[in-house]
Amino acid sequence: MTKPEVVAAILWLSLTAYAVLAGADFGGGLWDLLAIGPRAADQRQAIAEAMGPVWEANHVWLIFMIVGLFTAFPSTFGILALALYLPLTIAMTGIVLRGAAFAFRGHAQEAVGPLSPWGAIFGAASSITPFFLGTAAAAVVSGSIKVTGGRLASDFTAGWATPYGGLVGAFAVAICAYLAATYLTVETEGTPLEDDFRRRAIAAGLVSGVLGIAGLVLAPAAAPPLAQALFGRGLPLTVLALLNGPLALLAVWRSRPRLARIAVIAQVVFVLWAWAIGQWPYLLPTDVTIQGSAAPESTLSALLVVIAAGMALLLPSLWLLFRVFKARNPAVIL
Amino acid sequence: MDNVALARLTMGTSLCFHIAFAVLGVGLPLLMAVAEGLWLRTKDAVWLKLARRWSKAFGILFAVGAVSGTVLSFELGLLWPRFMAFSGAIFGLPFSAEGFAFFLEAIFLGLYLYGWNRLSPVAHWLTSIPIAISGAASALFVVMANAWMNTPVGFRLGPDGRLLDVNPVAAALNPSTATEDPHMLVSAYVVTGFLVASVYAAGMLRGRVDSMHKRGLTLGMAMAGAAILLAGVTGDASARFVYQAQPAKFAAMEGLYETRRGAPLHLGGIPLDSEHRVVYGIEVPKALSLLAAFNPEAEVRGLDSFPVADRPNPILVHLSFDSMAGLGLLLGFLAALFWALTLRRRQVPDRRPLLGALVLAGPASVAVLEAGWFVTEFGRQPWVVYGILRTADAATTAPALGPTFGIFLVIYAGLAFTTARLLLLLAKRARAEEGEAGDRAARRRRVVS
Ligand code: HDD
Ligand code: HEM
Ligand code: HEM
Numbered sequence: 001m002t003k004p005e006v007v008a009a010i011l012w013l014s015l016t017a018y019a020v021l022a023g024a025d026f027g028g029g030l031w032d033l034l035a036i037g038p039r040a041a042d043q044r045q046a047i048a049e050a051m052g053p054v055w056e057a058n059h060v061w062l063i064f065m066i067v068g069l070f071t072a073f074p075s076t077f078g079i080l081a082l083a084l085y086l087p088l089t090i091a092m093t094g095i096v097l098r099g100a101a102f103a104f105r106g107h108a109q110e111a112v113g114p115l116s117p118w119g120a121i122f123g124a125a126s127s128i129t130p131f132f133l134g135t136a137a138a139a140v141v142s143g144s145i146k147v148t149g150g151r152l153a154s155d156f157t158a159g160w161a162t163p164y165g166g167l168v169g170a171f172a173v174a175i176c177a178y179l180a181a182t183y184l185t186v187e188t189e190g191t192p193l194e195d196d197f198r199r200r201a202i203a204a205g206l207v208s209g210v211l212g213i214a215g216l217v218l219a220p221a222a223a224p225p226l227a228q229a230l231f232g233r234g235l236p237l238t239v240l241a242l243l244n245g246p247l248a249l250l251a252v253w254r255s256r257p258r259l260a261r262i263a264v265i266a267q268v269v270f271v272l273w274a275w276a277i278g279q280w281p282y283l284l285p286t287d288v289t290i291q292g293s294a295a296p297e298s299t300l301s302a303l304l305v306v307i308a309a310g311m312a313l314l315l316p317s318l319w320l321l322f323r324v325f326k327a328r329n330p331a332v333i334l
Numbered sequence: 335m336d337n338v339a340l341a342r343l344t345m346g347t348s349l350c351f352h353i354a355f356a357v358l359g360v361g362l363p364l365l366m367a368v369a370e371g372l373w374l375r376t377k378d379a380v381w382l383k384l385a386r387r388w389s390k391a392f393g394i395l396f397a398v399g400a401v402s403g404t405v406l407s408f409e410l411g412l413l414w415p416r417f418m419a420f421s422g423a424i425f426g427l428p429f430s431a432e433g434f435a436f437f438l439e440a441i442f443l444g445l446y447l448y449g450w451n452r453l454s455p456v457a458h459w460l461t462s463i464p465i466a467i468s469g470a471a472s473a474l475f476v477v478m479a480n481a482w483m484n485t486p487v488g489f490r491l492g493p494d495g496r497l498l499d500v501n502p503v504a505a506a507l508n509p510s511t512a513t514e515d516p517h518m519l520v521s522a523y524v525v526t527g528f529l530v531a532s533v534y535a536a537g538m539l540r541g542r543v544d545s546m547h548k549r550g551l552t553l554g555m556a557m558a559g560a561a562i563l564l565a566g567v568t569g570d571a572s573a574r575f576v577y578q579a580q581p582a583k584f585a586a587m588e589g590l591y592e593t594r595r596g597a598p599l600h601l602g603g604i605p606l607d608s609e610h611r612v613v614y615g616i617e618v619p620k621a622l623s624l625l626a627a628f629n630p631e632a633e634v635r636g637l638d639s640f641p642v643a644d645r646p647n648p649i650l651v652h653l654s655f656d657s658m659a660g661l662g663l664l665l666g667f668l669a670a671l672f673w674a675l676t677l678r679r680r681q682v683p684d685r686r687p688l689l690g691a692l693v694l695a696g697p698a699s700v701a702v703l704e705a706g707w708f709v710t711e712f713g714r715q716p717w718v719v720y721g722i723l724r725t726a727d728a729a730t731t732a733p734a735l736g737p738t739f740g741i742f743l744v745i746y747a748g749l750a751f752t753t754a755r756l757l758l759l760l761a762k763r764a765r766a767e768e769g770e771a772g773d774r775a776a777r778r779r780r781v782v783s
């Protein structure tokens with residue numbers, strides 16, 4: 001692999017970590033909004049306890065991706081920021097409101113009661129963000145972002161303000177909800193809440209399955225580059241995803257929380273990497289390649305050194321964090 | 335307003351908001367580590383109480399700092415896509431290093447905030463140290479990026495405008511880093527120290543003169559006092575460096591229009607482009623040359639020697655500079671007075687005028703900090719990358735910047751309001767719990783509810 005490809009792969013790994021870890025935090029917000037029944041308050045409590053110690057660390061994967069992208073692929077970063085100004089601005093609004101709302105509730109609820117507006121904001125913002133990040137992904141995978149002579153040649157709504165964009169956005173929300181509910185069955189194992197979250201996981205799993213298959217079926221018409229990616233070089237992973245989907249759902253159904261958690265994570269990983277491997281060597285199909293938009297060699301080398309040094313500090317610290325707070329569930333989230 | 339103006343307004347507002355929380359992210363962990371360390375050594379529960387209260391408040395402050403910082407990393411691209419497409423490969427390295435600093439800060443903060451009951455006391459105290467170090471590191475890294483915007487090095491421009499010979503390490507260690515980084519770091523401690531002192535001074539003014547308030551005040555003033563001294567020293571170095579590296583910024587800071595030897599220093603006053611001079615100010619002959627170059631006859635370049643299109647706005651820059659230096663000096667005197675009285679009497683002074691001044695010093699230190707950033711940012715205009723890329727050429731062409739700005743103003747106002755309200759409520763609850771006001775009754779009410 002060339003250096004640009006190594007850096008691109010690392011950035012894709014951090015996107016995967018963000019999806020698997022922070023995705024569940026967004027899903028937690030959604031389930032907070034939708035908490036009903038006699039145990040609604042307990043559900044909210046379980047969500048808050050699960051997210052509290054880890055959400056800020058989970059969130060940094062996104063920051064890392066952004067700074068990595070503008071360091072290693074500056075021109076692509078500029079194009080994306082311009083082409084996706086609107087959905088990314090909305091997603092960013094959601095991120096601010098979600099994080100602040102969670103902190104306000106988490107750290108001050110006992111002092112000031114339920115903080116009602118921030119509770120609703122927490123849930124709403126948690127679903128807006130993955131939705132609009134999903135629409136932005138749709139713009140990329142559908143090849144709608146056009147670049148000629150290094151300049152953006154498509155308009156500000158291309159590829160995301162479309163029905164297919166909406167479909168991918170909804171899929172992203174459903175996947176977050178699925179991840180969250182599945183993790184929460186592990187967190188609440190052996191309590192009555194486990195069954196609440198199990199039923200939510202099944203629902204979210206079914207919805208995301210239907211949306212995912214719809215996305216696959218519609219791809220050849222609505223997003224030809226995506227179809228090429230998933231049925232081309234990405235095919236083995238696409239097939240794995242299709243096989244794993246029912247298995248994951250079955251594990252949820254049969255109350256095997258730990259197995260279910262691994263299967264649902266695998267599902268997300270298969271989908272993301274089928275996309276990535278299929279789309280290789282393009283960053284933005286079909287106008288921008290990884291090689292063609294990379295920063296100079298010297299920058300990439302320095303970046304790789306920083307990443308290696310950073311990871312040497314980061315990984316043991318992350319291990320410690322999850323060990324201290326998720327020790328009850330040694331199957332571990334990572 | 336056009337996109338350039340809106341983008342500048344949005345960026346500036348977001349930065350001003352973020353920096354107020356970010357400095358606490360640098361300074362408070364150090365104070366918490368000191369207080370908890372003192373508790374481990376002395377077993378005096380008052381220190382523990384201080385550390386625990388600060389950690390509660392910090393949980394909220396850090397989250398607001400983190401989300402507002404996230405906004406900034408989006409906005410760099412969303413508002414200034416051409417700036418980032420040009421600069422990313424050159425100055426991205428410190429931002430990437432900063433990413434890891436954030437990671438470590440967030441991870442150990444999770445352990446610290448939620449680990450009071452899960453870790454042994456010593457292990458818990460140990461988790462505060464990486465927070466303090468990575469908080470300081472993230473400030474140092476991000477300011478390296480800003481310093482590069484002031485003195486861009488580490489690359490060459492080819493004849494067709496392409497980047498050649500990019501050296502990101504040289505860019506990170508650009509000449510401004512040596513003055514901006516230390517000045518920013520000590521300023522973070524100045525502001526944290528005065529803000530903490532301000533909170534306890536306010537409590538003492540309301541009659542809560544107990545050992546917790548006295549120690550909170552003393553610890554805050556210890557940090558503020560040491561740091562403000564260093565802020566003066568590093569700020570002086572900054573000014574002398576700007577004199578050499580960014581003469582237009584320096585001329586604007588001082589409101590000097592004419593290039594001359596033996597240039598005077600203007601205290602206050604308003605630089606008027608139409609009159610080519612500072613009106614209503616106090617003029618100190620030859621002082622500027624003396625301060626800038628240690629030589630009363632040194633030549634200082636004036637604004638008139640720059641093309642009109644290359645001049646920053648002298649009114650903004652001069653007034654901001656004078657506010658920083660003037661208020662900064664006042665804060666220094668206040669800290670000196672506090673320590674003189676404390677050391678002579680061997681106890682924390684509780685005179686009302688002094689306490690009142692200390693209450694004001696907290697917000698004032700934030701104003702000093704913001705003013706300093708105004709000097710740096712407005713003084714760099716009209717360039718976003720000094721001498722290389724104009725701000726006007728860097729802004730986005732995307733639609734709807736106006737509504738975005740409006741929405742963010744509302745969000746920032748909401749966040750500021752809620753943060754303030756929650757901090758007040760937390761303090762009130764802590765007092766009720768710890769039994770300063772009719773404690774048992776308060777406690778019984780909590781059990782019942
Ligand atoms: C709160 C603390 C504080 C205090 C007491 C001072 N400053 Fe400051 N100053 C800042 C906080 C600050 C800052 C953190 O806001 C800035 C913005 C960029 C930077 O590196 O530090 C700054 C920038 C800044 C600059 C512009 C640097 C540049 O653009 O490269 C100069 C010339 C000075 N300062 C000079 C001074 C002097 C002569 C001071 C003494 C009286 C002083 N500062 C006190
Ligand atoms: C440390 C990293 C920083 C970076 C990378 C940075 C970057 C930028 C950029 C790209 C702009 C817009 C272009 C321009 O107007 O020149 C800007 C403007 C601005 N920044 Fe900074 N900034 C930094 C720190 C700060 C901080 C901490 C403050 C806090 C108060 C600040 C205050 C401002 C203001 C007020 C503007 C608007 C300037 C104008 O309208 O002329 N900056 N900054
Ligand atoms: C000189 C100005 C700045 C300083 C001193 C500073 C410092 C800090 C610190 C200490 C934090 C930790 C969170 C906290 O406790 O508040 C933080 C958060 C953050 N800052 Fe800044 N920052 C500055 C400017 C910027 C700029 C210009 C950016 C834009 C790229 C930025 C991006 C971020 C991000 C993304 C976070 C969130 C990290 C997290 O999730 O933990 N900061 N900043």
